[in-house]
Amino acid sequence: MGTLKIALRLQGPFAKYGRGTGVFEWEMAADRCTVEELLAQIGIPATAKAFVSVDGIKRDPDYILQGGERIVVFPPVTGG
Amino acid sequence: MAYTGRILRVNLSSGKAQSEPLNEKWAREYLGGKGLAIKYLYEELKPGLDPLSAANKLVLMTGPLTGTIVPATGKLSVAAKSPATGTILDCSIGGHFAFELKYAGYDAVIIEGKAKQPVILSIAGGKVRLQDAVACWGRGAHETELALQEAMDGFKFLVIGQAGEHLVPMACISSELYRQAGRGGIGAVMGSKNLKAVAVKGGGGVVVPDIRTFMAAINKLRRENTMSDANMWVYTDGTPMIVELTQTTGTLPTRNFQQAVFEDWEKIGSEALKKVRAAKKACFACPLACGNYSRTGRAAVEGPEYETLALCGANCGIGDLEAVIEFNRLCDDCGLDTISAGNTAAFAMEMAEKGIYDFGLRFGDVAGYLKVPALIARREGIGADLALGVRALAEKYGGKEFAMQVKGLEFPGYEPRGSWGMGLAYATADRGACHMRAWPIAVEAFGEMDPFTAEGKAGLVKEMQDDNAAKFSAIFCDFWAVDGETQARILSAALGREVTAAELKKIGERIYNLARLFNQREGFGIKDDTLPARIFNEKLPGGPSEGRLLPREEFVKILAEYYTLRGWDEGGRVTGAKIKELGL
Ligand code: SF4
Numbered sequence: 300m301g302t303l304k305i306a307l308r309l310q311g312p313f314a315k316y317g318r319g320t321g322v323f324e325w326e327m328a329a330d331r332c333t334v335e336e337l338l339a340q341i342g343i344p345a346t347a348k349a350f351v352s353v354d355g356i357k358r359d360p361d362y363i364l365q366g367g368e369r370i371v372v373f374p375p376v377t378g379g
Numbered sequence: 380m381a382y383t384g385r386i387l388r389v390n391l392s393s394g395k396a397q398s399e400p401l402n403e404k405w406a407r408e409y410l411g412g413k414g415l416a417i418k419y420l421y422e423e424l425k426p427g428l429d430p431l432s433a434a435n436k437l438v439l440m441t442g443p444l445t446g447t448i449v450p451a452t453g454k455l456s457v458a459a460k461s462p463a464t465g466t467i468l469d470c471s472i473g474g475h476f477a478f479e480l481k482y483a484g485y486d487a488v489i490i491e492g493k494a495k496q497p498v499i500l501s502i503a504g505g506k507v508r509l510q511d512a513v514a515c516w517g518r519g520a521h522e523t524e525l526a527l528q529e530a531m532d533g534f535k536f537l538v539i540g541q542a543g544e545h546l547v548p549m550a551c552i553s554s555e556l557y558r559q560a561g562r563g564g565i566g567a568v569m570g571s572k573n574l575k576a577v578a579v580k581g582g583g584g585v586v587v588p589d590i591r592t593f594m595a596a597i598n599k600l601r602r603e604n605t606m607s608d609a610n611m612w613v614y615t616d617g618t619p620m621i622v623e624l625t626q627t628t629g630t631l632p633t634r635n636f637q638q639a640v641f642e643d644w645e646k647i648g649s650e651a652l653k654k655v656r657a658a659k660k661a662c663f664a665c666p667l668a669c670g671n672y673s674r675t676g677r678a679a680v681e682g683p684e685y686e687t688l689a690l691c692g693a694n695c696g697i698g699d700l701e702a703v704i705e706f707n708r709l710c711d712d713c714g715l716d717t718i719s720a721g722n723t724a725a726f727a728m729e730m731a732e733k734g735i736y737d738f739g740l741r742f743g744d745v746a747g748y749l750k751v752p753a754l755i756a757r758r759e760g761i762g763a764d765l766a767l768g769v770r771a772l773a774e775k776y777g778g779k780e781f782a783m784q785v786k787g788l789e790f791p792g793y794e795p796r797g798s799w800g801m802g803l804a805y806a807t808a809d810r811g812a813c814h815m816r817a818w819p820i821a822v823e824a825f826g827e828m829d830p831f832t833a834e835g836k837a838g839l840v841k842e843m844q845d846d847n848a849a850k851f852s853a854i855f856c857d858f859w860a861v862d863g864e865t866q867a868r869i870l871s872a873a874l875g876r877e878v879t880a881a882e883l884k885k886i887g888e889r890i891y892n893l894a895r896l897f898n899q900r901e902g903f904g905i906k907d908d909t910l911p912a913r914i915f916n917e918k919l920p921g922g923p924s925e926g927r928l929l930p931r932e933e934f935v936k937i938l939a940e941y942y943t944l945r946g947w948d949e950g951g952r953v954t955g956a957k958i959k960e961l962g963l
Contacts, residue, residue, distance in 0.1 A: 310620060310649075311612030320615075320653075347608060350825055352627045356923060357824075373624060374612045376821060378857030 303327045303366040305337070311374045313349065316342045322369075335360035338372065348375045380588050381443040381873040382406060387485045389500060389507060391572050392433060392492030396507035401486050408962065410870075411442035411486065413469045414852035414890035416458035419489060420467065421893055426900045430462040430564075431546055431571040433493035439480065439537070439577070442854030444873055446481035446585040446663075448597050450605040451856035453477055453662030457537075460901075461563035462571075463548040463719075463768060464787040464811045467897040470560035471815075471851060472537070472552060473662040479535040482581020494573040499527070503534065503580035512575035516544060519712040520553040527576060534578040540714025542756035543570035547766045549719035549755070549789075553711060557670070557681030558662075561716040563788060563810050588875035596872055605859060606666055613667040613858045614659070618685035619649040621792075625689065628824035629924030630797035632790070633693045634742050635725035636783050636913060639794040640922030643698025647688045651700050662856070669858055678705040683717070686814075689792030690721030695728060696742030705749060713756030719768060722789035724751045726769045727761075729781060736776040738765065780912035786811035786903070795914050797924035798824040800836040803937050806908045807840065809894035815857060817843035833933045837940035848894075849887030889961040892945075895953050896963065905951040908938060 307325045309317040317323060327340060334351050338360075343349055350373040351358050364370075382401055389396045409415040416438040428434040437459045444452040455477035461468035480488065483502050490500070497512035515523045520540035527536050535554070542550035543566035550566030551559040560566075569575075587593045604610075612620060625631035626644040633641040645651060652673060660670030660681055670681045683691070683703055691710075692703045710717045727738040738761045740747045754762025764772060769789050773782035783790040788811025795802035800819030805812040817840045823830035828839070846863065853870055855861055863880035870878040915931040942949060946957040953963075 310623075311615045312608040314615070348826070350624065352623075355627060357627050371623065371627075373620065373825075374608060375860075376612060376621065376624070376825065377610075377860040378815075378818065 300328055301330045303329045303332060303364065305364060305366065306369045307341075308371045309341070310371060313343055313347075313372050313374055331363055331365055333360060334358055334362045334364065337364060337370070341372075343372065349373065350375065380586055380875040381447065382411070383481060383484050383486050383585075385485050387488045387502065387507065389488060389490050390492045391490065391494040391498065391509070391574065394509055398485070406443075408886065409890060410849065410852035410886055411445075412440055412456040412471070412852040412854040413458070413848060414886065414893075415487070416440040416456045416469055417467055417890060417894050417897065419487075420458055420460065421897050424460055428460065430460040430465065430568060433572070435460050435568055435571070437490040437568050437572065437574075439488040439490070441477050441481050441486050442852065443870065445854060446478040447587060447873060448594065448664050449869055449873070450597075450601050451662070451665045451667055451859040452854050453665055454854055454856055455480070456851065456854065457552060457560040457565055459565060459568040461565070461810060462546070462567045463564040465901055466786055466810050466903060467894050468563040468565060468810045469851075470552075470562055470565050471854075472554055472558050472560035473856070474535070474555040474558040475663045476535040476537055476554050476579065477854075478663045479579045479581045481585055482583045483579050484583055488577070490572060490574065493571065497573050497575050499576040499578055500574060501531070501534070501578040503578075504582060515575050517541065520714045521556050521712045523576060524553065524556060527578060531578055531580075534580045536576050536578050538576040539566045539569045540712055540756060542714040543567055545756065545758050545766070546570050547715070547755060547758065548768050548787075549716045549723070549766075550714050551716045553714060557711055559711065559716070561718065562813065566714050587873050593872050597869070600865070600869070601666055604861065604865065609860050610667060610858070613669045616649045617669040617671050619652045619671065619683070619688055621685040622648040622688050624825050625793065627923070628797060628830070629919065629922040629927075630794040630820060630824050631693050632689055632792055632794050634696050635694060635722075635729040635781060636790065636794060637729065638921060639797050639919050639924050641693035641698070644693065646698040647692040647700050647703055652683075655700070655704070665856065667856070667858060673704055675701045675704055677701045678708045680704050680708040680711065683707040686792050687717040687721065690718050690725070694721055694725045694792070695748055697745060697748060698743075699745055702745040702749065706752065709749065709752035713752045715752055715756055718791055719789040720752060720755060722783055723755070723765050723769055723772070724748055726772060726778065726782060727765060730776060730778050733778065735778050780916070783911055783913070784812055785910060786907050788812045793820050794919070794924065795910065796919050796927045796929050798830040799833065799929050799933070799937070800830070800839055802910055802914060802929045802934060803836055803840045803941060804843070806910055806934075806938065807844070807941060809891070809898065816847055819843060831927060833937045836937050837944055841941060841944050844891050845884060845887035847887070848890040849883040852886065852890060853883070885961070889963065892953050892957060892961055893963055895947075896958075899952055905938075908951055910934065
C-alpha cells in the first residue's frame with residue numbers, strides 16, 4: 300500500500316481538526332480514498348455537512364482522491 | 380412581557396411627538412421587526428404615494444427580544460415605501476441602536492412628515508427633541524456621527540451621508556460608522572424628511588417573566604447552540620469566506636455578471652482579508668461577532684462583507700483588496716449601498732465596453748472606480764446619471780438586457796444561472812432583487828441539491844421566505860442558524876406565553892403575504908416577477924457553471940409552481956381565500 304499525500308486547508312471551525320488555519324500536508328496509508336473517507340480520517344463528522352472543494356471544484360463525498368490534490372473543507376453557511 | 384408596549388410617533392412637519400400604545404393584536408400576529416413595521420405601513424400609507432414625499436413614513440422597529448441577552452438579536456428593522464422600487468422596503472441594521480431604543484422605553488418610532496430644515500431627532504429620558512442639523516448637512520456619515528458622539532454622550536445614532544441628502548435611490552442609513560440599513564434607498568427617505576440623524580439614549584431595561592430561568596436557559600443556549608461549529612464560521616471568517624464558495628461553484632458575479640468566476644478571487648477572498656484584519660466587532664449581545672475590522676495603508680473599514688467583495692470587487696473586475704476597502708469606506712461615508720453602487724459602476728463599465736455610452740469607467744480601472752461613490756452621492760459629473768441606478772440608466776441609454784436588477788433593485792452577489800433557486804428568490808423578493816428573503820444557494824450550489832434544475836426550487840424558496848420573514852420579525856440575525864423550534868422556545872420564555880414553531884411558520888407566511896398585498900396595491904404583479912434577459916439568454920462562458928443559463932421556460936415553470944404553492948392566482952395575486960386563511 301502506498302502513501303496518499305494531500306494539501307489540506309480546513310476553513311472556519313473545522314481548523315481545529317487539523318493544524319490550525321492555512322494549508323498543511325495530510326498523509327494517509329492508502330493508494331486512493333474517497334472524500335468521505337478523508338473527512339472521517341480527519342475526524343470531521345458526516346453530520347457536519349462539509350462542503351469540499353478539490354482543486355477548486357466542488358466534489359461529492361464519493362469522489363475518489365488519487366493524491367496530490369489541493370483540498371479545502373468548508374462548514375455549511377447560513378445568511379448571505 | 381418583553382415589549383415595552385409603547386410606540387413613539389413623531390411628526391416632523393408639526394414638530395409634535397406622542398407616545399401611543401403598541402397594537403398588541405398586531406404584535407401577536409406580526410411579532411415585531413420586519414413584520415410589524417410592514418403592518419403599520421400597510422395600514423397607514425396611502426397607495427400610490429411618492430416615497431420621497433412627506434406622506435411616506437419611516438418606521439424604526441425593534442423586536443420582542445431586543446435588549447435581552449438572547450444572542451444575535453441586536454438588529455433594528457427600518458422600513459418605508461422604497462424610492463428605488465416603489466415596493467414595500469424593510470432593511471435591518473446592526474450595532475447598538477435597537478437596544479438603546481428599547482431601553483428608552485419604545486418598541487418603535489414612526490417618523491412622519493418633513494422638517495422645514497435639517498434636524499436631528501433625539502430621544503432620551505422621556506423627552507423628544509428636534510435639534511438643528513444645518514451644520515451637519517452636507518457632511519459625510521462618518522464625520523457627522525463622530526461629531527454627534529462628541530456632543531451627545533451615551534447616545535446611539537442612525538445617520539445619513541450626502542447620498543441620503545441628495546435623495547439618491549441607493550442611499551443607506553448608517554450606525555456606528557460601518558453598520559448599514561443598506562437597500563432600496565432607505566437613506567433617501569430619511570433625507571427627504573430633512574432628517575440627518577436620529578439619536579437615542581436609554582436608561583431603562585426589558586422585562587421577562589422569570590429572569591433567573593431565562594438567564595440560565597439563554598446562557599446554556601449560547602454555549603451549546605450559538606457558539607457551536609454550525610455558527611462559528613461567522614466568527615472565524617464571516618461573510619468573506621463566501622468568495623471562495625461562489626468561485627468554486629461558478630456563482631461569483633464577475634464583470635457585471637458576464638462571468639461567474641474571477642481570476643483574481645484569491646486577492647479579495649477571506650484569506651487575503653485576514654491578513655489586514657485588525658479586530659473583530661459585534662452587535663449588542665452577539666458572541667458571533669461577524670464584523671471584520673480591516674486596516675490597510677490606504678483605508679480602514681469594518682468589512683468588506685461578501686456582497687461588497689463580490690459586487691465592488693469581482694463584478695467591477697477589481698482584484699485589488701485595498702481598492703475595494705477604500706471603495707467600501709467611501710460608500711459608508713457618503714451613505715451609499717455598496718451592492719447597488721458596485722452594480723451601477725459595473726453596468727457603466729459594460730456600457731463602455733459595448734460602446735453604448737462611455738462614463739469613463741473601465742473594468743479593473745481602480746482610479747476611475749474610486750471616484751464613483753462621491754460623485755453618485757452628490758449627483759455631480761457622471762454621478763448625476765449613475766445615481767439613477769441600473770434600471771433607470773438602462774432606460775435612458777440602453778443595455779436593458781444586462782441591467783442586473785429586479786423591480787429596480789440591483790442584484791446581490793450570487794449568479795442565478797449557477798443556482799436556479801436564486802433566480803426565483805430575486806424575482807419574488809418583496810423589495811426587488813434580494814438575497815435575504817431566501818438564500819437557496821446554501822442548499823443548491825453550496826449544498827446537496829442540484830443547482831441546475833427547476834425541481835424543488837419553488838417549495839424551497841417559499842419555505843425560506845416564510846421562515847426568514849418570521850426570523851427577521853422576532854429579530855434573530857440571519858447568520859445564526861437557529862431552527863424554528865429553538866426560536867419558539869426562546870420567544871415563549873421571553874413573552875411568558877407558549878409560542879410554537881408552527882405558529883412562527885404561519886406568522887412568516889402572513890408577513891410575506893402582507894408584503895405582497897402592499898406591492899399588489901401599488902400595481903406590482905407577474906410582469907414584475909422576472910429577471911434580466913442575460914440570465915435567460917446568455918450562457919456562462921467558463922468555470923463550473925460553463926454553458927449554463929436559466930432557460931426562460933424553466934423559470935416560468937418554477938414561478939407558476941411557486942404561485943400555486945403560495946395559494947396565489949396565476950397572475951401572482953394574493954387570493955381572497957389566502958387573505959381569509961391568514962387573517963390579513
Ligand atoms: S452575527 Fe454579526 S450582524 Fe449578526 S447580530 Fe452578530 S455581530 Fe450582528
